[in-house]
Amino acid sequence: MxxxxxxxxxxxxxxxxxxxxxxxxxxxxxxxxxxxxxxxxxxxxxxxxxxxxxxxxxxxxxxxxxxxxxxxxxxxxxxxxxxxxxxxxxxxxxxxxxxxxxxxxxxxxxxxxxxxxxxxxxxxxxxxxxxxxxxxxxxxxxxxxxxxxxxxxxxxxxSVFGQQPRSVWLLREAVEVEIPFESLRIGDVIVLNAGEMIPIDGYITEGIASIDQHALTGEAQPVERTVGDAVMAATLVVAGKICVMVEKAGQQTVAAQIGEVLxxxxxxxxxxxxxxxxxxxxxxxxxxxxxxxxxxxxxxxxxxxxxxxxxxxxxxxxxxxxxxxFLKIASEQGILFKDGRSLELLHQIDTVVFDKTGTLTLEQPHVGFVHCWGNATENEILRLAAAAEHKQTHPVAKAILQAAHDRDLTLPPIDNARYDIGYGIKVNIAHRCVRVGSSRFISNEGLILTTEMEAAQHHCHDNGYSLVYVAVDDSVIGTIELHATLRPEIKTVIQGLKKRGLQLYILSGDHEKPTQKLAQEVGITNYFANTLPEGKAQLIEHLQATGKSVCFIGDGINDVIALKKATVSISLKGATSIATDTAGIVLMNQNLSQLCYLFELSDGxxxxxxxxxxxxxxxxxxxxxxxxxxxxxxxxxxxxxxxxxxxxxxxxxxxxxxxxxxxxxxxx
Structure with a gap:
């Protein structure tokens, strides 16, 4: 013993x-x-x-x-x-x-x-x-x-976003050559077929494909991508064949950055x-x-x-x-938590504050009313404006082109186009000089705005609308109202948040009348208009000082301070900006449809x-x-x-x- x-x-x-x-x-x-x-x-x-x-x-x-x-x-x-x-x-x-x-x-x-x-x-x-x-x-x-x-x-x-492949097919002098993935360089062009995972960030130089971005953005349906479109690592080529020029690879890709955040x-x-x-x-x-x-x-x-x-x-x-x-479930649905504390704190939130522009509304506006000055018809005004803008990619051009498309208008050919950034565009159509742009552009071109046109401009300004002027030769023939486009999912989301008993607010740098009108349209009683960027953060602090636990949802650079001040911050910038986004939560599919689900996860x-x-x-x-x-x-x-x-x-x-x-x- x-x-x-x-x-x-x-x-x-x-x-x-x-x-x-x-x-x-x-x-x-x-x-x-x-x-x-x-x-x-x-x-x-x-x-x-x-x-x-x-x-x-x-x-x-x-x-x-x-x-x-x-x-x-x-x-x-x-x-x-x-x-x-x-x-x-x-x-x-x-x-x-x-x-x-x-x-x-x-x-x-x-x-x-x-x-x-x-x-x-x-x-x-x-x-x-x-x-x-x-x-x-x-x-x-x-x-x-x-x-x-x-x-x-x-x-x-x-590992939600998968692993990098061992090899890729490099397009070299019109011949496909298999090389190790590690040998890829910026500027190389790789070939991707149906069923293959895209291993890099880049843009398509040839071909068309249907791409499943669910793992990265949470989008349920594949999207069509063709020449000039950007593609991202960790997405899947469902159908088609494309050649992609490498812009980022390895740890520089969006998927890798998201992986580090996770x-x-x-x-x-x-x-x-x-x-x-x-x-x-x-x-x-x-x-x-x-x-x-x-x-x-x-x-x-x-x-x-x-x-x-x-x-x-x-x-x-x-x-x-x-x-x-719970974090894994959220990531699979395109909801990225940059801070695990946010998921826990969401359960305490009693007040949700929305930034107006870019959050409740989309970047691209839509055509509202078309004013006709003289004998021109609405279709004629839209047809000329769309023809002038058809090669432009800014939101105003897209809105006009969409309206022309919805009316099945045939666009005439143009020549000698000249575009003044931020003002307007001047083209020749059927030997006539067509100008499309802002009131400042029209005035700089020497055209006269009538009292009636100026009254319409003041009315639109008070209601938060933008006006695009259309002139032929030396006369303004019409103006096109551009209205902010509500997110299609926003009313359903607002109803869902109200059912949860949350108080809702809108913060906007816009004027009182358009902010009030939008608040009434979506069903939100409380709003603050004419708010400067630093004022947004002060309003968040004021709400918190009254005992409220605030979740702020924004997407713009002027929302950074407010995002930092809020108890929980949510951004709609999407996957491509994850490295610089200051919000604790990022909705990578860039819409609000999963907002109620996000609160449900926190309750869970x-x-x-x-x-x-x-x-x-x-x-x-x-x-x-x-x-x-x-x-x-x-x-x-x-x-x-x-x-x-x-x-x-x-x-x-x-x-x-x-x-x-x-x-x-x-x-x-």
Whole structure:
């Protein structure tokens, strides 16, 4: 027996040295980068290293505790083996004892680790060697499984956009040559066929294709792309064949930038982890008190069972998995979280503020009323204006061309076009000089605006409309009103947000009357007009000062300050601007259709985390009640721990099943 005790003591000492080495290694992983460097890259590298070390520790301690469990089972037949079991169990719980001592003597507070330490000592002192080794084995098994699941969930989240190919087909002197992907250079032209993933950012030089952009932007349907159109990495050629000139490759692509954002987001640990630790620490004193009562009234075994009913550690491990799964679901639908905190905070939002231009309205306006001055008809005015603008790509030209297309107008040929940027265009059509542009352009060309035209201009200005003048030779024959185009999905979105009981506001730099009219049209009562960029941020702060939790949705450069001030910020800029976007959440499909779904995801996360708490607290409460009412013993609490562990793990994975059908509906 003495010989075995010496062996056990040696094992415990060797184990402690091993633990110190592992602790030092983890500290090295944390401080290998300058701790004063708070860049995302530093945070990312540190968190990944710590997770790797935690997983290695869990594997190591699981191996040791499993060995102790096997020896303890044999110890029921050969009791001398328990002299080895005890130091092995103590070795696996060295971190626990160290945390308890640190809390007591350095932090001067009672931590949950004190209760857990007493539970370990209690099971060993009562000679429940099998129970003691089984408990630590189950703990490290749960920790290993949950940490491995967290690691796998991170990898799945980050790999939403697929992997780069090993080789590509390069077009060289009209011949397709297969080369390694790493050999690609900016300016190279590669050939892509149906079924192939686009590995770079670039633009099409030849061909036409149907491209599935769902993984990158969340768009449900493939889009047609042809010569001159941009394409992005991680999108799929569904049909057709295209030649693409390389603009960005590797880590420079939009997909790679999004991947880096997801890596940083995946490392966000929810505040519920802190809450679970805090709750466990707060329960330490009541648990010790109940353990003392149990010891005095029921004996040492019941006291040990009582202090063993603290399962809060499960929350700390399982909560990140639930968060990661929700982030993965969002990413697959084209919703990118640049900060995991935003998903958690969305549940607290009670006020949503929309920027008007570019958020509630589209960039491209539409033709409203056509004023005819003289004998020209509406169709004639639109036909001449569209002919003059047909090679232009700015929103005004697109709006006029769309109106002409809707009326099936045939455009005449033009020649000698001259375009003054920001003012207008001058062309010759059928030996007549046609001018299309602003009132300033028309005046600069020496044409006279009548009193009636100026009155119409003032009316349009007051209502937020733009006017495009059309003149033939020396006379203005008509003006075209351009109205802001509401997003087609906006009214449905507003109704959905109202059903959630959210207060809605509009911020606009536009005049009072057009802002009021738009607010009435979409069904929003509260609005602020004539707002300068810095004024938007001040209004956000004012709403917050009145106790509101504000989500601001904008897309322009003048929204940056307001986006930063809001509790949660959402941008519609899309995937191509992800590197410079300041918002915490980016809707990569550039529309608001998924806004209500976004709030639903946040509610789902909140409910999931509440269930995680219940999965830990309810079995613990049942255990405490069972000890005093039904004389539960140590093995009963172990059984409850198993049920708590299973419930916590299942709840963390539940979102992948719950939202699967909803995602399919969104895709449809």
């Amino acid at each position: 003495l010989h075995l005790a010496l062996i056990g003591g040696s094992l415990l000492y060797a184990g402690y040295k091993s633990y110190k080495e592992r602790t030092d290694k983890r500290k090295t992983a944390i401080t290998v980068i300058d701790p004063t460097d708070n860049t995302p890259e530093q945070s990312l590298a540190t968190t990944e290293s710590v997770l790797d070390e935690e997983l290695k520790d869990a594997k190591h301690y699981l191996t040791v505790s499993t060995g102790a469990l096997g020896l303890s089972v044999l110890g029921t037949v050969y009791p001398v083996l328990n002299a080895v079991v005890v130091p092995l169990v103590l070795y696996t719980t060295v971190p626990l004892f160290q945390a308890a001592l640190k809390g007591l003597f350095e932090e001067h507070r009672l931590r949950a680790s004190v209760v857990d330490s007493i539970a370990v000592i209690g099971t060993l002192s009562t000679r429940y060697y099998v129970a003691s080794s089984l408990a630590v084995s189950l703990f490290f098994l749960a920790q290993r499984l949950l940490l491995a699941t967290e690691d796998n969930s991170k990898k799945q989240l980050i 890596k940083r987001t995946a490392n966000y640990r929810t505040s519920l982890e802190f809450k679970s630790t805090l709750l466990a620490d707060q329960m330490a004193l009541p648990t010790l008190f109940l353990g003392g009562v149990a010891f005095a009234s029921l004996g040492v075994i019941s006291a040990t069972a009582t202090v063993s009913c603290n399962f809060s550690e499960i929350i700390r491990i399982s909560s990140p998995i639930g968060m990661l799964n 996360l909140n409910k999931n985390m509440q269930n995680s708490f219940a999965a830990a607290l309810i079995p613990g409460a049942v255990g405490l009640g069972g000890v005093f009412l039904f004389h539960f013993g140590i093995y009963s609490t172990i059984l409850l721990y198993i049920s708590s562990m299973a419930a916590g793990g299942a709840n963390a994975m539940l979102p992948l099943l719950t939202y699967k059908d909803k995602d399919a509906t969104l895709d449809d």
